[in-house]
Structure formats: structure tokens, C-alpha cells
Amino acid sequence: MKKKEVIVVGGGLAGLAAAMRLAENGCHVKIISVTQVKRSHSVCAQGGINAAVNIKGEEDSPLIHTYDTIKGGDFLGQQAPILEMCLSAPLIVQMMDRFGCTFNRTPEGNIDFRRFGGTLYNRTAFCGASTGQQLLYALDEQVRRFEVAGQIEKFEHHEFLRLIQDKEGIARGIVMMDLFTLKLDVLKADAVIIATGGPGLIFKKSTNSTFCTGAAVGRLYMQGMKYANGEFIQIHPTAIPASDKLRLMSESIRGEGGRIWVYGDSTKSIETAEGKTIPCGETGKPWYFLEELYPAFGNLVPRDIGAREILRVLELGLGVEGRDEVYLDVTHLPEEKVHKLESVLHIYQKFTGEDPRKMPMRIAPAVHYSMGGAWVDWPAADDPERMKRFRQMSNLTGCFVAGEADYQYHGANRLGANSLLSCIFGGLVCGVEVPRYIDTLTSSYSDLDKDSFKAALHLEEEFQKDLLSRKGKENVHLLHEEMAQLMVKHVTVKRNNKDLAATLNALKVIRERYKNITLDDQGSHLNQTYIFANQFRSMLEMAMVITKGALLRDEFRGSHFKAEFPERDDENWLKTTIATYDPNGDEPVISYEPIDTPYLKPIHRDYTKAKRIKPKLENIPENIQLPL
The missing domain is CATH 1.20.58.100 (Fumarate reductase/succinate dehydrogenase flavoprotein-like, C-terminal domain)
Structure with a gap:
């Protein structure tokens, strides 16, 4: 066979991680992107990337990270890939640090970690409030090394239209369109990786970039690709309300101590998660309702819970000045914490004209992320079929999917800062599995007739x-x-x-x-x-x-x-x-x-009690090979 040719559709974190690892493994890669790679939607991710490095001496571990992720996804996530992702997370953060990603540091010079939603541990590494941008730029620098060497080509401002398959249904290339001229063209390859992000534009107003249409995966679905858990759409609790587009106010704000509140009304009542009825704070005074309803996790409850509770408060007529908005407040924070949030607070001031350092921000829930995506395979590490099947491959032979476009890591609800992790991890896995898949082919795209x-x-x-x-x-x-x-x-x-x-x-x-x-x-x-x-x-x-x-x-x-x-x-x-x-x-x-639940059986999903536990995960495979 000739040199292994691979097409990567999408230039965000998943696509670049895949391209880098493919090039390292000797493949020639063509990256297709609807925009300039460095403007991919990954650049908008603000908060951080999760990894249980345990810098703060909390006895955190990748197994606790696995537990939090499975529980946070309400037990609908695929446990085998979640485990391997969480085990890989510290290595991924260390890899990105070596690549020059500008993570915040402690006074001792270690990577700093903050707390995010759905956990009681500080396990989120961050670059101020522009983590996605810094990770993307660092990966692009690695990709550019291979681009200069001729191993990677970029086709920016081109859109994927169709997967080309041979008579046996094996992926052999794509049809793409030049977005400047509408010219259609064919690219040939031995495998195709889809890393095109989520479908936020279906809802029009979302925190997603306007090119996050879901069209690529939708076209593949119309060609026979299975789509899994589509009904699970994450609503982020905090975004700037607007008539044109909803702009994310990162969970990092709450991770640094930001508080959500409305003015209370003691004549109204609300039911807690434990079934008790309580008054809605004191009339005319700030009511920090998440802190009262969920004293253990407070403003850092998982996003599905936070969004629902904000909606309940709005339905009681307690929104800011009668509107569908609540307050997100950082006016009480010390300057060193505010400084870490500089870029995201600047976004708020730019689009509202109000200084969040002097007055509380007005926010509302917004469509943010798709937990669902293309169905992909994942044989567990101890599965006898592990080496006969291919992780991250869809039901369309030779077509792999990674990043927000796949489904298996987040179940029914994604934890904050797990998205950047799953993107990079899924891309790296593709970079390992695709060459292994190509080695099993008995013919190449070059052996196919032109028809x-x-x-x-x-x-x-x-x-x-x-x-x-x-x-x-x-x-x-x-x-x-x-x-x-x-x-x-x-x-x-x-x-x-x-x-x-x-x-x-x-x-x-x-x-x-x-x-x-x-x-x-x-x-x-x-x-x-x-x-x-x-x-x-x-x-x-x-x-x-x-x-x-x-x-x-x-x-x-x-x-x-x-x-x-x-x-x-x-x-x-x-x-x-x-x-x-x-x-x-x-x-x-x-x-x-x-759903297979080999490591953790479903339990009650309780976020009202503050208790760090050492979860008992069962049947953990030995000698798991990680893609790093």
C-alpha cells in the first residue's frame, strides 16, 4: 500500500489532536475546516480542562474523576471510554504544558487547578478564562511543524458534503465544497475522521459559533450513520441574554467564587431536592438560592441542575426586574480572583456596557452543548475483541468520529471542563486507531476505479x-x-x-x-x-x-x-x-x-451533601494502554 492517507474534517481540538498523532504515526493528513483552524469553536471554551493531578493534596485521583463523570452523566455515559479518558487526563495536561500552553501557576510554579461543577475537588487546569484558545493554539503549533514537513495539508474554508464509500461500504474519501466559489471537489483517503463539533445552530440562539450547524454529522446520518442520545442537549446556566446570539459566561466565574442570586420574596415558596418546602429567601434581600437548595455544591452544581433551578426561580416571578434573568455576582471577590477572570469579564462589559466589577451581571440559561452524537465503537481494555475492533469508529467502516460530534463520554449531562478533555482524548485515540485500521485493509483508495x-x-x-x-x-x-x-x-x-x-x-x-x-x-x-x-x-x-x-x-x-x-x-x-x-x-x-455498567452501578444522584468519598469502582481492567 502507498502512504497512509487520512482526512480529518474539523480543525478544533479533536481534529488537531488527531492530525498531530496521525502525523507522528507516519500518516499523511488533510484537514478540512469551514473556517481558519485557529477560529474553530474550541477557541471559545473559557473555563478549563479536567485532570485529577491532586496538586492541592485533596486525595483526588483519576478513579474519583471517573466516578464524578459517570455520576454527573446520570449513568448514561459509556464507562469504558470514560475510565480511559480520566486515566489519560493528567498525561494530556502535562503534554499540553510541554507544548507551551500557558496554564495558570501556583506561587510554587505548579499548574494551578480550580474547582468546577459536579465535583468537590480542584481538578480543573486553566489559562485565565481563555483555556480553549490556548490549548488550540498550542496544538496548532504542533500541527504546523508537520505542515511545514509536508505531512499535513490544510483546506480551510471548505465544507464536508458527502462520505465516499466503495461497493463494500468502506470509506474512501469525501466530497467537499469551496465556501468561496462553491466549487465541488473530491479528496481520496484510506480513512476519514469527523470532528465537526455540535449542532447549536439548530436552536439558532446558543453559545455556539454560528458555523456549529451539525450539518456534517447530519449528512452522515442521512448516509446511514447511527446517531446516539440526540435528545440530551445541555443548557448552560449562565449566558448573556441577547437578541442576536447568546454569549457564554463561563463556569470559571463560579469556580472562583461568583454567586448566583435574586432578590428574595418570603411570601413565595419552593421545594428542595429532599422534598421540603422553604420560603424564597427574605423579601428584598439577596437570595442565594443554589447555595440554599444545594449547600454542598452551591453554585457549582452540575449544569443540568443549575439551569433547571434558575428556570424554577424565574417561573416564580423572581427574575431581575421581572425579566427572565438572574444575577451572577463577582463584586465581592478579591482582586487576585477577578484578575483570573479578566477575559470573560471583558466580554460581559463589551456586550452590555456594564462593569461586572462594580455591579452584578445579568445572566440566563442558554443552549450550550450536545451530549449526543455519532455512535462510535469502544471495546473495553479487557474485551477479547479489543484488537479486532476500532475505538471511535462509527458504524460506517473507515469513518471515525471524535469531539463533541461523538456521544460516549458525557451521558445525559456533561460536567464542566470535561469537554476539552474529551476532545483531545478522542482525537489522540483516533490518531492511534486509524493507522491500525488502515493496516487491516487489503486494498487502498488508489486501487478503486474512478466510478x-x-x-x-x-x-x-x-x-x-x-x-x-x-x-x-x-x-x-x-x-x-x-x-x-x-x-x-x-x-x-x-x-x-x-x-x-x-x-x-x-x-x-x-x-x-x-x-x-x-x-x-x-x-x-x-x-x-x-x-x-x-x-x-x-x-x-x-x-x-x-x-x-x-x-x-x-x-x-x-x-x-x-x-x-x-x-x-x-x-x-x-x-x-x-x-x-x-x-x-x-x-x-x-x-x-x-448501557453496560461494569465499574459503577447506578446510584442516587445527590448533590445536597458535602462529603468527599473514595468511590468503589469494580472490575477495573489491568494494563490499560493509553494513547499517550
Whole structure:
């Protein structure tokens, strides 16, 4: 075989980590990105990256990190990859430190760690409030070394449109589009890695970059890729309310001592997690409701809990000046803590005109992250099939997925600062598994006749002609607005089956109306309307996956809450939702896969008590090979 050729779609942390490790393992890599690599959405991550290094002498460990992650995900995460991720975390932070990532330091010169949500330990390494940017830049420096050596090529401002498969269904390349000229082209490879992030734009207003459409994974779903746990969408408790876009106010603010509050009203009451009814603070005085409801974790409860409690307080009419906002306060913090938050506080001041050092910030929950994603394989370290299967590979042979685009690490709710970790870890695993997969191939893309490549390109050329020639009455941006309003209203914090069923039917209607759109611009130069209209087709399919998964799951688990089903139901719902595209049907086909719980059996998810425990994880495999 010729030199191993690999395509990496996505230039964020997962994509760059994969590209770096692939190049180290002798592969030639082509990186495809819709934007400049250093503007990928990973750059927006503020808070930190988790690793149980135990610098502060708290007796923290990777096994406790594993416990917190499994519990935080309400036991829907895949325990084998979670364990290996948490074991790798200290090595990943040390690797990034060696690469020159500018982590904050203690007076002794050690990497500093702060506390984040869902844990009682200080295990979050951080670079002020711009951790994602610093990690991304450090990885890009490594990638550029291989770029100069000719081992890595970048195709920035290009978009993935289609996976090219041979007659056996094996990935052999992609069809991509130049976003400046709409020119379609084929890239050939022995394997493809998808690292394209989440689908935040489905909800329009989110903390995600506007190019986080979910379109790439949606297109693969329409080609037969299984999509897992789509219904689990994380709502971040703290973002700046706005009419255009929601800007994240990092959990690091609360990690440094920021407090959430509203003015109390003793005539109103609220029920605690233990079933007690308490007054809503003292009338006219600040009520720190998270600290009262969850005295152990306070403002650092897991995000699903924080967002729901803020919503409950807003529903009681206690929002700031009657609006759907609460206060996030740092005015009491000493200067050394405020200094660590400089970049994120600057964002607030820039977009509101208010100085958060002098007055409390006004914040509200916002769509933030998708725990669901492409189904990928992961044989455990002690699985006899470990070396016959390939970690991070989807059900489409030769197509791997990593980062927010996959599903297995976060279950029903992601803990803060685990996202950057899972991105880098998943990318590194791909960098190990893909060369091993290519070694098993009996033929290369170069042995294939040209017909498979021509056929895939022809399909996209025909769709482009069709879309550009449509002269209907519908506007794709208005259809997007309608879809987003439905999704935000009915498929975020609070859900019910009546509204979910109505939303699913409404999405079907929007899909029919999409066939009747018109494009005012038929040009081929910088045609943003065409680009979005092309993306919107698969965004609609992803919206239906999210909605139908939520409709069918009749329980309360993590970010998925239905008032009519207020309890977690392990007997019936401790299982992964699998959505499959049906080209002949009008909605996703849903099936389920049982969750394996080899290390930690489900327990009650309690965040009211302050007790550091040494969890008893069982059946931990020996001699686990980590990708570092």
C-alpha cells in the first residue's frame, strides 16, 4: 500500500489532536475546516480542562474523576471510554504544558487547578478564562511543524458534503465544497475522521459559533450513520441574554467564587431536592438560592441542575426586574480572583456596557452543548475483541468520529471542563486507531476505479444545481427561525410529550416547505444563502432526531426533564438511544442499546451533601494502554 492517507474534517481540538498523532504515526493528513483552524469553536471554551493531578493534596485521583463523570452523566455515559479518558487526563495536561500552553501557576510554579461543577475537588487546569484558545493554539503549533514537513495539508474554508464509500461500504474519501466559489471537489483517503463539533445552530440562539450547524454529522446520518442520545442537549446556566446570539459566561466565574442570586420574596415558596418546602429567601434581600437548595455544591452544581433551578426561580416571578434573568455576582471577590477572570469579564462589559466589577451581571440559561452524537465503537481494555475492533469508529467502516460530534463520554449531562478533555482524548485515540485500521485493509483508495468517486461527486453536483434553481415561495432563513423557536420552546429545559409530538409534526411540515424554497442569489461567489440552504436540509433531520428521542424517553435523566415523568427509570431507560435514517419514512427510526455498567452501578444522584468519598469502582481492567 502507498502512504497512509487520512482526512480529518474539523480543525478544533479533536481534529488537531488527531492530525498531530496521525502525523507522528507516519500518516499523511488533510484537514478540512469551514473556517481558519485557529477560529474553530474550541477557541471559545473559557473555563478549563479536567485532570485529577491532586496538586492541592485533596486525595483526588483519576478513579474519583471517573466516578464524578459517570455520576454527573446520570449513568448514561459509556464507562469504558470514560475510565480511559480520566486515566489519560493528567498525561494530556502535562503534554499540553510541554507544548507551551500557558496554564495558570501556583506561587510554587505548579499548574494551578480550580474547582468546577459536579465535583468537590480542584481538578480543573486553566489559562485565565481563555483555556480553549490556548490549548488550540498550542496544538496548532504542533500541527504546523508537520505542515511545514509536508505531512499535513490544510483546506480551510471548505465544507464536508458527502462520505465516499466503495461497493463494500468502506470509506474512501469525501466530497467537499469551496465556501468561496462553491466549487465541488473530491479528496481520496484510506480513512476519514469527523470532528465537526455540535449542532447549536439548530436552536439558532446558543453559545455556539454560528458555523456549529451539525450539518456534517447530519449528512452522515442521512448516509446511514447511527446517531446516539440526540435528545440530551445541555443548557448552560449562565449566558448573556441577547437578541442576536447568546454569549457564554463561563463556569470559571463560579469556580472562583461568583454567586448566583435574586432578590428574595418570603411570601413565595419552593421545594428542595429532599422534598421540603422553604420560603424564597427574605423579601428584598439577596437570595442565594443554589447555595440554599444545594449547600454542598452551591453554585457549582452540575449544569443540568443549575439551569433547571434558575428556570424554577424565574417561573416564580423572581427574575431581575421581572425579566427572565438572574444575577451572577463577582463584586465581592478579591482582586487576585477577578484578575483570573479578566477575559470573560471583558466580554460581559463589551456586550452590555456594564462593569461586572462594580455591579452584578445579568445572566440566563442558554443552549450550550450536545451530549449526543455519532455512535462510535469502544471495546473495553479487557474485551477479547479489543484488537479486532476500532475505538471511535462509527458504524460506517473507515469513518471515525471524535469531539463533541461523538456521544460516549458525557451521558445525559456533561460536567464542566470535561469537554476539552474529551476532545483531545478522542482525537489522540483516533490518531492511534486509524493507522491500525488502515493496516487491516487489503486494498487502498488508489486501487478503486474512478466510478465511485465520480458517482459521489455527481450526486452533489446535481443537488447543487437543483438547490440553486429553486423558485419557490419559502425563505430558508424564515424556516430556520420557525424551527429554532420550536426547538427552544419545547426541546430544551422542560419538555412534555404533547408539545414534543406537535414539534415533531411541525418539523415534518417545515421539511416539506423546504422543498419549495427560493434562493435570490444564484451566483457561485461567496453565496452564503446557498451554503446555509444546503446545510439546513441535514439540520432539519438532526432536529427531528433530537425531538423524537426526547418524545420517546419517558423519564427524568440529566438534561432530559419531563414533569409528567419526574423520576429516573433505570429499569426501562438505562439505555442508549440510537437513531437511524429511513429514506423512505418521514421520521427517524429509533432503537435502543443497553448501557453496560461494569465499574459503577447506578446510584442516587445527590448533590445536597458535602462529603468527599473514595468511590468503589469494580472490575477495573489491568494494563490499560493509553494513547499517550
